[in-house]
Amino acid sequence: MRKRITLHDLAGQLGLTIQTVSKALRGLPGMSEQTRSEVFKLARELGYMTKDQKQTLQQDLISPYPVVQRRFVLVQNKQSLNFNRLLLQGLYERFMEFGHTVQPLLIPPTLKPSQFDGWAEEQGLLYAEGVFIAPRMNLDLLEQKLLDLQLPRILLNFPPPESKVDSVIWDVYEAVYQAVRRLVRMGHRNILYVGDTKDQRGFVIRWQAFTEAMKEAGLSVDPQEHAIARDGTEAWLRDFEQMYQRRQPTAVICGIDEEAAPVYHTLRRIGVNVPQQCSLVALLNEQSDTLPLCSRPQLPIREAGYRAADRMLWRIANPHLPYEHVRLQGDFFTGSTIQRLQA
DSSP states (O other): OOOOOOHHHHHHHHTOOHHHHHHHHTTOSSSOHHHHHHHHHHHHHHTOOOHHHHHHHHHTTOOSSOSSOOEEEEEEOGGGHHHHHHHHHHHHHHHHHHTOEEEEEEOOTTOOGGGHHHHHHHTTGGGSSEEEEOSOOSOHHHHHHHHTSSSOEEESSOOOTTOOSEEEEEOHHHHHHHHHHHHHHTTOOOEEEESOSSSSHHHHHHHHHHHHHHHHTTOOOOGGGSBOOOOSSTHHHHHHHHHHHHHOOSEEEEOSGGGHHHHHHHHHHTTOOTTTTOEEEEOOSSOOTTSSSOBEEOOOHHHHHHHHHHHHHHHHHOTTSOOOEEEEOOOEEOOSSOOOOOO
């Protein structure tokens, strides 16, 4: 049984009074945000829980101090490694508070659905306490194999129709809406969307959000006037360049993280100054060293991992309750790549 952490322990390690630590955890004023952040960070690391947090867990039938260590698995593939580091961080941080572990498991890129059962047995997947399914599974049939597992599962994606699974995902629909609205409020009306709109459910949802947000602003959207065609090659980048030269948009929204840097450097190569001649918003998983401080809707990916861990423990404790779908909303960050359109 682990030692229960007290307010006195937190105060002693931080060099604060018990009263200050208590006020910080209850959200009361009287301290800097840095101090409050340090209190929360240490409380999470040591597994301290307030009375309200314990009551919430107990209401969900989750033990605040479990005596059994559980092993969970995050199933991913190479397409999702760039943001799965953030997902895994969130999962690890939350499970660490309970003494549980989470193991990343990479699906081989050549694995076929017919080979899945043997691979799952070989990897010990069926002996995990629960499975997290990362976005961007390379085959719908392979994702379905994971969804069919007779284990507690959390889908870290938008759920397909009729899927019987809980899901947690950062809300890219809201993110694209934020991007369009911010640009429109800054006077932009000739906005070019760049990104795949078909390969993944999240990509489809981003494009839907773009068209609906533009329509709300009184702006029509012709798919042929946007750089959305993809054939699996780098030809899309040439198409984007030609589209930009023809349309001369005042703003570009790049809907895919890995396409943001190529789009920005293409604009720079053809002599376009960002943001003086063209504003740029990109749906980045996190800020990239290859880009200027990018204006972007912030995607709470690490927070989705943290929240998914809670969903998993809740599902294990409540196996017969209806499935739930959680979308996490981030704020819009204004960097150096957008500016108000000059009249």
